[in-house]
Amino acid sequence: MSKKVRVRFAPSPTGGLHLGGVRTVLFNYLFARQHDGDFIVRIEDTDQNRFVKGAEAYIFECLQWCGLNPDESVLHGGPYVPYRQSERKEIYRQYAEQLIKDGRAYYAFDTPAELERMRDLLKTKGSSSLQYDHHVRMNMNNSLRLLPEETQQLLDAGTPYVVRIKINPDEFVPFTDMIRGEISFDTNAVDDKVLLKADGMPTYHLAVVVDDFLMKITHAFRGEEWLPSAPVHILLWQYLFGLENMPQWAHLPLILKPDGNGKLSKRDGDRLGFPVYAMDWADPVTKEITKGFKEIGFLPEAFINLLAVLGWNDGTEQEIFSMEELITKFNIEKVHKGGAKFDFEKAKWFNHEWIKKLDVSHYAERVKNIFESKGISIADDAYLKKVMELVKERCTLLPDFFTQGIFFFQAPATVDTTSIQPKWDEKKNMFFVELIKSWQLSTLWNSAELEISFKELAAANQLKTGELMLPLRIMLVGGKFGPGVFEIASAIGKESTIKRIEYTLALLQ
RNA sequence: GCCGCGUUGGUCAAGAGGUUAAGACGCCUCCCUUUCACGGAGGAAUCACGGGUUCGAGUCCCGUACGUGGUACCA
Incomplete structure (x- = not known):
C-alpha cells in the first residue's frame, strides 16, 4: 500500500498571482484529485523584505475563483499547522543545528563586505565561479576554519551568522524527474547555500525540505527555475530525512513571452495589452492596479482550460476540457519539457468556446454587473438571459455582452x-x-x-x-x-x- | 564565464525507427447567413544545423548553434 498522495503549492506573498503560478497550482491540484490525495497551500513568507500586505489573502481569492481550493492551508486549517513559514521559525533552527552537529553544515560569520571581497578576488583570479564553496570556504570566517573555541566565542558574543550547507566536492547527485527523467548534478558546481539567514529565518532551501517532510508531501511539482537548486534539496533530504522519504519531483516548463525571448512577466502583459495575473492586483503602496484575467472578462473554466493545455495535452485532438475531465485525464508525465510562448489570441478563443458551451446562467450575474457598472440597470434577469443567449456566440470576453447587447436595453446612441x-x-x-x-x-x-x-x-x-x-x-x-x-x-x-x-x-x- | 534544461509551421502541439508529419489558434479563399457572428469546405506555412548508427531517422547517439533557467542572507 503506497502512501496517500499529498502535494503542495507554496507561494510567496509578494504580489499578483502570475499565470505560471496558477498553472503550477492546477497541475498539483489535478494530481491530488486524481489520486484522492490532499492539496496543501503553504505560505512561504520567509523573506521579510519582500513581504507585501494583502498578497496572501489575494492568493486565496484567486484560487477560489479558479476553483482550486486547498484541503489544508492557513485559511482551511489542517493537521500540520502552522502553514505559514514565518510561524515555523523555531522548527527550522532545530534542523539547522542538527545539520551542524552532523558535520553537514556550518556557521559562517562573513559580513556582506567580506563576501564581496571574496568575489572580487575570485574575479581577478579569473575563476569561472564566484561561489562560496569548497574552494574558498577554508579562507573564510566560518566554523570550519575557526577553532571550536573561537566559534563559540563569536556565538556567545552575539555575532551575526548564517548557517551554510557543506557541499562535498566530486559527488554526483542523480535524481528522477517525473517529466524530464534522469537528471544528474556535479557537486563541484553547487555552492554552500545559506540555510539559515542572519535574522534567524530559513531560506527556501531549508524550509521546503523540512516542511515537505513534516507535512508528508509525496510529490513536489514546481517551476523549472528550481531545477538548478534541486541538488541542494536532495542532499538535505539525504542528510536529514533519508532519500526514501523524499517526494517525487517534477519541474514544470516555463511560460514564455509571446514575442522575443524570456519568461512571461507582468511587464510583457502591460506592454502587449493582456493580463498576466489571475485577478486584479492593487499594489498596496503605489495603488497601481494590474489587470487580471477575471476582470477583463474571462470565465474561470476557460482560464483553467487554457492553462492546462499550455505545456500539456492528452495525446488526442481534444482541446476543451472541464475540470472534471482534467482530473481524470491529466498525466504529469505527458507534460512538455520545453517552455511555451503564451498566445493571448488562443487564450481568448478558449474563453469564446466556454461562453458558447456554458449555460448563460453560469455567468449572467457577472454580465449583469457589467451592464450596471455602465449605468444600465437590469430589472428583468430572464430578459437579460434571453439577450445573452441571442448574442453569446458573438462574445469573446464578458464585456462583449455589453457592446453586443446594449441595444436590447436602450435605443442605439448613433445610427449608421x-x-x-x-x-x-x-x-x-x-x-x-x-x-x-x-x-x-x-x-x-x-x-x-x-x-x-x-x-x-x-x-x-x-x-x-x-x-x-x-x-x-x-x-x-x-x-x-x-x-x-x-x-x-x-x-x-x-x-x-x-x-x-x-x-x-x-x-x- | 560556469552549471542545468530545452529546440516539430508565426503560436500551442500530435508523433516513442518505415505516416501523404495529426489537430487547434491566427491568417487567406469559398459556402451558409440578404448584417455580424456561429457553422462548413479549402489554402499557405514546419521537423535548428552538421555528423554518425540503420536497409530506413522528426524519432537513437555525438557535436554545433540558438533559446531558456540558475549562478543572492529572493522565492
Missing part, C-alpha cells in the same frame, strides 16, 4: 445612416411608413409573425426583402451587426421597434 443613404429612396421610405402602420396593429408580436408580415408587405410593394432588411437592422441596432432582425424586434417589443424606425426615418429626411 450613411450605410442606408446610398440606396435609400422614396419607395423604401413609404414601405417603412406602411410597416409602422401594419406593426402597430399587430397582435402577435413574435419573430415569425414579424418576418411574415414584413415580407408580405415588401412583396405588395414590389420590393426585395434583402434591400429592406439591412436598413431595418440599422434602425434597430444602429449598425451592421447582431442576431436576426426579427428576433431583435420581437425582443425589444412593439413600442421600441416602432420608435426606432420612426427616429431613423426622421434622420433620413
